[in-house]
Amino acid sequence: xxxxxxxxxxxxxxxxxxxxxxxxxxxxxxxxxxxxxxxxxxxxxxxxxxxxxxxxxxxxxxxxxxxxxxxxxxxxxxxxxxxxxxxxxxxxxxxxxxxxxxxxxxxx
Amino acid sequence: xxxxxxxxxxxxxxxxxxxxxxxxxxxxxxxxxxxxxxxxxxxxxxxxxxxxxxxxxxxxxxxxxxxxxxxxxxxxxxxxxxxxxxxxxxxxxxxxxxxxxxxxxxxx
DNA sequence: ATAGAATATTCCTGTAAAGGAATATTTTGA
DNA sequence: TCAAAATATTCCTTTACAGGAATATTCTAT
Numbered sequence: 661x662x663x664x665x666x667x668x669x670x671x672x673x674x675x676x677x678x679x680x681x682x683x684x685x686x687x688x689x690x691x692x693x694x695x696x697x698x699x700x701x702x703x704x705x706x707x708x709x710x711x712x713x714x715x716x717x718x719x720x721x722x723x724x725x726x727x728x729x730x731x732x733x734x735x736x737x738x739x740x741x742x743x744x745x746x747x748x749x750x751x752x753x754x755x756x757x758x759x760x761x762x763x764x765x766x767x768x
Numbered sequence: 769x770x771x772x773x774x775x776x777x778x779x780x781x782x783x784x785x786x787x788x789x790x791x792x793x794x795x796x797x798x799x800x801x802x803x804x805x806x807x808x809x810x811x812x813x814x815x816x817x818x819x820x821x822x823x824x825x826x827x828x829x830x831x832x833x834x835x836x837x838x839x840x841x842x843x844x845x846x847x848x849x850x851x852x853x854x855x856x857x858x859x860x861x862x863x864x865x866x867x868x869x870x871x872x873x874x875x876x
Numbered sequence: 877a878t879a880g881a882a883t884a885t886t887c888c889t890g891t892a893a894a895g896g897a898a899t900a901t902t903t904t905g906a
Numbered sequence: 907t908c909a910a911a912a913t914a915t916t917c918c919t920t921t922a923c924a925g926g927a928a929t930a931t932t933c934t935a936t
Contacts, residue, residue, distance in 0.1 A: 667778040682854045688797035746790045747838040
């Protein structure tokens with residue numbers, strides 16, 4: 661699992677941008693307006709999201725339209741799924757572990 | 769969606785710890801050994817994971833056994849699901865947006 | 877009570893990242 | 907070609923965070 665997506669989403673403004681773009685593509689100015697950020701910071705955050713592959717640009721005339729790239733979200737989903745049975749059940753392996761501590765079992 | 773979980777998972781060592789603990793509870797020393805980190809940094813990262821609610825402690829004698837708390841992962845899963853249809857289809861709303869730009873439709 | 881094991885915390889330092897302000901760049905429209 | 911709009915980048919400053927080393931804390935066992 662690539663850590664970059666977590667890093668990109670760890671910033672509140674960027675998470676807001678992603679949630680906004682999930683509803684549809686937008687140009688920079690409108691993102692800034694809707695989220696009440698100023699333009700330079702918006703561009704900077706979009707750059708980070710771009711680098712993380714969460715977003716892509718489509719230049720149209722004067723504007724730059726940003727939209728979500730689903731791949732990283734799919735990857736995150738796959739990661740969660742691969743561990744789902746572990747964190748869903750979580751059948752207290754704690755008891756087993758206590759046995760290990762008491763020498764009844766061995767640790768790998 | 770709380771940003772704290774992303775922030776906690778944005779550090780490679782911490783992501784490793786989480787993936788390790790998903791397979792079962794472990795005490796600090798063993799985590800450090802398995803991930804080849806030294807003990808103080810391990811404790812520090814565990815603290816961050818604790819604060820983020822991703823992990824909980826169970827003191828047993830001398831040791832402290834850490835284990836996964838599934839709630840934040842469930843929350844993350846719910847977040848992904850709530851947007852799934854958006855990023856899965858992504859039916860190019862770009863065309864719609866281009867119409868907006870040309871004044872054929874209006875923006876909210 | 878005390879030594880020792882396991883773990884947590886503190887102090888220090890370097891580095892990365894975020895916001896503000898200013899400026900550069902790109903593209904359009906005339 | 908030129909002014910203006912939209913966006914990106916740079917510079918600066920402040921803050922947060924990570925690792926290393928040392929030390930404090932907590933608990934056990936004797």
